[in-house]
Amino acid sequence: MRSTVAWRLLRHDRSATAGALLGVVAIVFLVGQQLSILFGLLQYMSVLVDHSGADVWITSASVRNVDAVNLIPGQYLERVMGLPEVAWAAPILFGNGLMRTADDSFEAVRLVGLHRPRLQGGPWALAQGRVQALLDLESAAVDRLDLKKFAHPALGSLTEINGKRVRLTAITEGARAFQGTLVFLPLDQVRDMAQTPPGRYSAILVGFQPRADQQTALARLRALLPECSVLTTAELSRRTQLYYLTNTGIGGSFGFSTTIAVLIGIVIITLTMYASVLQRTRDFAVMRALGGRRRDIAVIVLCQAVIVGGIGIFLGLFLLAALLNATRGSDIPSFLPAVVPPLLAGITLLVSLLGSLVALRKALQADPASVFH
Template identity: 30%
Template structure:
């Protein structure tokens, strides 16, 4: 075998001879990256077609996942915002809804449990408002104790929290005012057969069911016709420095007829309930998957088609010394570039879409974790989609360039 001659200095061409071909991984990668990007941007029509696939998948999956997260938030919003660290609920409770009652002895026991700073009862039930023009509309009635912090209204846009102390005064959902018969401040409505006054409004407190309406505990007891020694939930605020999990364990040990959960545990329970016992999870999961599959197919076919269209160029690359691994690097760079560009455009569009359709009733929850997850998913999807093209490339014979 002949000796390998070192590389010459530029512009001083050495005589013909075997070439030291030991290009580093980085050299070959950067070379293939440049070639891949140039090829990609050269065929703009195909590039935009492929990008459309990524954008479509990004927008659809984020829109569906954002709507799903929005619905999940609707289900957990009360637990999230009620101000309690620990909840005492009827046994076997999985989600938050009007249901069984518990004895007020649980409230008394909670108040004297070490680590508990404050404990307050709430009533939680369905009520029906009679409308002035006839007909009726349901609301989810929440009764809380003064000063109406634990379990009281939040996101108050009109009125003061203290107004709940006035006789027969309630807070309703601002975005439901028309729905509740053009409700205004000081409007009087019949709720469960009893006249109440609108003393204030909240915004965005629309769970999956009827909107939340807040009343003082005693008014709610009267409206829901609950006995004096009964309540729906006990909300516990733990003392500063106390661990909610420790307090929960202590309460559960003392209160055997009820279920005690930390806020996080209750939220998890609700999410699990929504995912496993309602069609929400499967519905949105399917449509999110559909968006991803359609995106995958578009990107796969576009990249495959780009390879088929440029098969002679890939054959040339192979003929002059590029390996299948080099071409895989080229496709990898292309697919990651498609993913990054398409995801950025897709996320911009879905953010604008979310702003456009944002309302109290429908709010897409576009959280940073979703954006990061989508970006990673799209890169994975595009790299996976490029494998179809790579399979085709592996079959390209360098000898084709002589035909």
């Protein structure tokens, strides 16, 4: 009966209910949207690591992020391959360059040199072309969403990076990075463009045998190369994301805007529910006089908060899903891990209950004696 009363009162007090719903929807939608951009950017930060297909990355010592690695000697490759747990090892070389655009301008790019024929760490999804095209020394691949920056060059068109001729042979999908526009090239080409010394690489990617014990293999690699950072892909991904989160102000900025969104939501919920309860003070006093305990009034008010929270969460998540769908494949970074929506729903429900506390306090003050004139 109490939950029915809560529902009926909400349905009757439409403007107050709409206001409280707005608060909940604002929290879910604004926080969700902020988080989707944050997670989208986090994906950008570690996109090369996450999609490398490697179990382990070997880089220079004390690496803070994948974009700030010193060169390591190529001899490590042979030493790594000597371990029985290692199925394959492939070097990768990063560099910076200026790429001539189709309208004769230049665009700064992040060069990713891939070792042929394995091309490990290279494109994982293509919009146009074939990945094997990168076996050709002059070939290059850029992302579909970056084509605008290069003035929409046609597939197969020729251009230059750092004065070296390249041919656009593939268009990647989802290969966008936080630290620059990615261009995938054969490793030797990057060495020429970035003028790195021969036999040295940015990192060595390692894949373990399918049945190898990962922890043992990792320990052996670390013992074998004490002068290097030997990190699992997940470790390097986390380390890179954490570096950018804490050193660029992104974490603080998103944290601040998310907090503001939550606070605005709480204020809206608090004010509207308080106003609603204020209008109902007489009714709560009647309920108390009829035999309702304080806890029964609390149940009704908290039921209202849960109902408003539930409907608001549903509407907010629906709007958020619509937004994410609309921005999927666009150049707005947006991604929500599966764990976020339920977590967001749970937190929003708590916030709704928190927002109802002031109203609850007022409702509990309803004096049954006041119904006698």
